Amino acid sequence: MVGLGPADVPPSAAVKFVGAGAAACIADLFTFPLDTAKVRLQIQGEAKASAAAKGSAVKYRGVFGTITTMVRTEGPRSLYSGLVAGLQRQMSFASVRIGLYDSVKQFYTKGSDHVGIGSRLLAGCTTGAMAVAFAQPTDVVKVRFQAQARSSGHARRYCSTIDAYKTIAKEEGIRGLWKGTAPNIARNAIVNCTELVTYDFIKDMLLQSTPLTAMSSIVLLP
Known part of the structure; x- marks a missing residue:
């Protein structure tokens, strides 16, 4: 009896959700x-203005110059300051942005096999905005950690990720954890549309112009 093999069963929304977050964390x-x-x-x-007033030179020059300066003055661990918050962000942000894209696209098309550019763009904007609204606190904490220097001449404001969440909420209110949400939504809606919609179109073109679709439907009988 011919049936669907394991490779022919489409992954569930939960698998896509977790897979997208895990892949983003690895990256x-x-x-x-x-x-x-x-x-x-x-x-x-x-x-820059205050440094110029004091006669200080610009501290960082270029990406690799910045990395070299940080390693020399703050140690190699400074390059990963805020990594925990970064992984939290990727797990929550990418899971929604990428993992739910297909589900939202199917929602807008009501399960139709024909998916137009409008539905793809709308799905990309929706999941991009949803991801930012959900994961913005993790992004704020990540950037705060990355911005603070670890050298002895600078007092560290946040001791841990949990401390950063608590400190920001206490000193700036809960809304402080969602600072920059509006421009971040606009940015990620554009990025999501560009990335996912382009990927979606290229994937469909490859499946239609190559024997991949025909090969995937072949089931070897014993």
Whole structure:
């Protein structure tokens, strides 16, 4: 009797949800130092005026120059400052942004096999906005950790991830954990549409123009 083999059974929404978050966490482990360097370069402009007034030179120059400076002045561990919050962010953010994309797309198309560009774009915007609204506190804490220096000349404001959540909520209110939500939603809605919709189209084109679809339907009988 011909039936669906294990490879022919589509993954459930839960599998996609967890798989997307786990994959994003693995990627974050490798790219976190680059993200930390990016944050340091972004916030350097805030202190540029005061540094110029004191006659101090610019501390960070370029991505790899920033990484080298941080390792020399703060130690290698500084490159992974905020990693726990970063993994929390990826597990919650990517799970919603990527893992729920197909489910939301099917919701908008009401299960139809024909999916237009409008439905794909709408699904990308929706999951991108949902992910930011859900995971913004983890993003705020991650960036705060990446921004604070570990050198002895600077007092560390946050001792741990939990302490950062508590301190921000206590000093800035619960709304402080959702600072920057609006621009982040706008940014990630665009990114999500660009990434996932492009991936979706390329995947469909490959399946239609290659024998992958025909091969996947072949079931070997004993």
